[in-house]
Amino acid sequence: MRFQENEKLTAVVSARNLEEANRFVFLATRNGTVKKTELAEFSNPRPSGIIAISLDEKDELIGAKLTDGKQMVFLASRDGQAILFRETEVRAMGRAAGGVNGMDLAKDDFVVSMDAVQPDFEIIKKEFKKTTDNLDELESDQIRESLTSLMLTVAEKGYGKRTPLAEYRVTSRGGKGVINLKSTDRNGPVVAALQVKEDSDVMIITGQGKVIRVHSGEIREAGRSTQGVRLLRLDEGDRVAAAAAILEEETAVGETPKS
Numbered sequence: 001m002r003f004q005e006n007e008k009l010t011a012v013v014s015a016r017n018l019e020e021a022n023r024f025v026f027l028a029t030r031n032g033t034v035k036k037t038e039l040a041e042f043s044n045p046r047p048s049g050i051i052a053i054s055l056d057e058k059d060e061l062i063g064a065k066l067t068d069g070k071q072m073v074f075l076a077s078r079d080g081q082a083i084l085f086r087e088t089e090v091r092a093m094g095r096a097a098g099g100v101n102g103m104d105l106a107k108d109d110f111v112v113s114m115d116a117v118q119p120d121f122e123i124i125k126k127e128f129k130k131t132t133d134n135l136d137e138l139e140s141d142q143i144r145e146s147l148t149s150l151m152l153t154v155a156e157k158g159y160g161k162r163t164p165l166a167e168y169r170v171t172s173r174g175g176k177g178v179i180n181l182k183s184t185d186r187n188g189p190v191v192a193a194l195q196v197k198e199d200s201d202v203m204i205i206t207g208q209g210k211v212i213r214v215h216s217g218e219i220r221e222a223g224r225s226t227q228g229v230r231l232l233r234l235d236e237g238d239r240v241a242a243a244a245a246i247l248e249e250e251t252a253v254g255e256t257p258k259s
Helices: 121-128 140-145
Strands: 024-029 033-038 061-067 072-077 081-086 111-117 150-155 159-164 190-196 201-206 211-215 240-246
Touching (some): 024 111, 072 150, 190 240
8 A cells, every 4th residue: 555645554454355234444533533434335445545534634543443333432542531432323424524523532632542342242131131232222331231351551651550341431422531540640641542351462562662561461450540550661761652452363343253
């Protein structure tokens, strides 16, 4: 793919069948805009690329996920806020559309991470006797109780924590969200928020090029309004630049895990 001047790669989405029905590419931007487009609209790419979203001036894409219309969307901001809302609150739009507001950000704050979270509909069926997988037919507390993974939040000065997703209140799209991490001079602003499980490994990369691998299960669980614990010691002047979760075996949306 040929990039335009000042353009850079932001996210990669893996899809085996671009014509598959009921599959969507969900996008989020630095300024809190979100957008959902049917996967089939990307089935005829060009060497120079095709438009995925119309961005406002001084905005940029920060994440992309493949979804099935039944996901919960999690946005995390640099200043330590996060919002969790139903994917169904964002209607499917054409590639050239600009999207809608996903998060109401404070002045100078911006989104650093976006993730798509899969509710466990078997838990909802068992605990609440609900057989639907339509998010609009389920109460927010029912959805929240079905979220079994954790959110790992990593701060700039090498601190981080895991928080159960069930601790995040489900709200409407476009709200201010809730506290995700208490950002202070000690731990710094949020660099990334990653969905993890007990067996996930996490790669943390610093601005000076150092990389460490941490097992998710070794990181302390803590509530939303906490600063986290030290994940790594940084050299003077160094900062965490990025973090990514490594799963033993990625399973695409809609696929059946291998036994």
